[in-house]
Amino acid sequence: MSQQRYIRSEIKYQLLISFLGLFLLAALALFPPAVTGDPSWRKPVIGSIFSSICVLGIIALFSPNKCLRILEIGKKNRTIGSASAKLASHGTSDALQGHHPACGKYDAHIFRIKNKIFCAACAGLLLGGLLALAVAALYFFADWRVAEHSSLMVLLGIVGVSLGLFQFKFKSLVRLAVNTVFVLGTLLILMGIDELVHSLFFDLFVVSLIVFWLFTRISLSHWDHERICSGCDIENCEIRG
Numbered sequence: 001m002s003q004q005r006y007i008r009s010e011i012k013y014q015l016l017i018s019f020l021g022l023f024l025l026a027a028l029a030l031f032p033p034a035v036t037g038d039p040s041w042r043k044p045v046i047g048s049i050f051s052s053i054c055v056l057g058i059i060a061l062f063s064p065n066k067c068l069r070i071l072e073i074g075k076k077n078r079t080i081g082s083a084s085a086k087l088a089s090h091g092t093s094d095a096l097q098g099h100h101p102a103c104g105k106y107d108a109h110i111f112r113i114k115n116k117i118f119c120a121a122c123a124g125l126l127l128g129g130l131l132a133l134a135v136a137a138l139y140f141f142a143d144w145r146v147a148e149h150s151s152l153m154v155l156l157g158i159v160g161v162s163l164g165l166f167q168f169k170f171k172s173l174v175r176l177a178v179n180t181v182f183v184l185g186t187l188l189i190l191m192g193i194d195e196l197v198h199s200l201f202f203d204l205f206v207v208s209l210i211v212f213w214l215f216t217r218i219s220l221s222h223w224d225h226e227r228i229c230s231g232c233d234i235e236n237c238e239i240r241g
Contacts, residue, residue, distance in 0.1 A: 014216040021209040029154035032196040047140025108171040124179025154192035160185020168224040
């Protein structure tokens with residue numbers, strides 16, 4: 001029980017930092033500081049870093065269990081990832097649909113196209129990652145200008161990230177859309193702040209927050225899976241063991 005309280009408090013801490021970062025970015029968008037010096041290599045470097053994050057995220061979607069072992073996500077909170085680890089390890093099991101247990105408890109996590117079942121969150125993150133890569137290429141490498149809408153982009157991005165952090169509250173295709181908006185929201189924030197401030201320091205600050213939001217979202221997803229499985233009353237569950 002104490003372990004569960006520790007997990008909940010850690011997630012609350014991650015959410016607190018996440019929303020504090022979003023608040024600071026909103027203030028930065030509304031009251032951008034005057035920054036002198038804008039090296040020509042700033043945008044390509046930031047664009048390359050963001051694109052690398054997108055590519056790594058897309059790769060992780062196809063190899064979740066391998067990435068968990070490499071990164072050792074949540075060393076201190078193995079309990080929260082236990083259900084998710086079991087799901088990943090049962091990737092070829094008939095007990096899974098869209099890499100979730102076919103027990104009815106995860107119906108909100110999946111959607112169907114004809115006879116095929118897909119994970120809504122993974123599909124949304126994949127779609128968002130691909131779209132973000134395309135838009136990032138236009139802005140960071142093709143000199144696409146968005147100065148007139150930069151503050152609005154930051155505010156819209158904040159809404160998208162906020163919805164993405166609570167994607168577990170949504171169902172099926174709405175969950176897919178929210179996860180897509182989450183990824184695009186991070187890019188909107190980065191583009192908006194970059195256009196407003198023209199600062200390598202603030203760009204890197206946004207990138208660091210993006211990485212933190214991604215890990216916070218992973219923690220929330222693991223917690224949601226653990227919550228569902230721990231409250232399951234199905235006997236002889238293959239996943240729960």
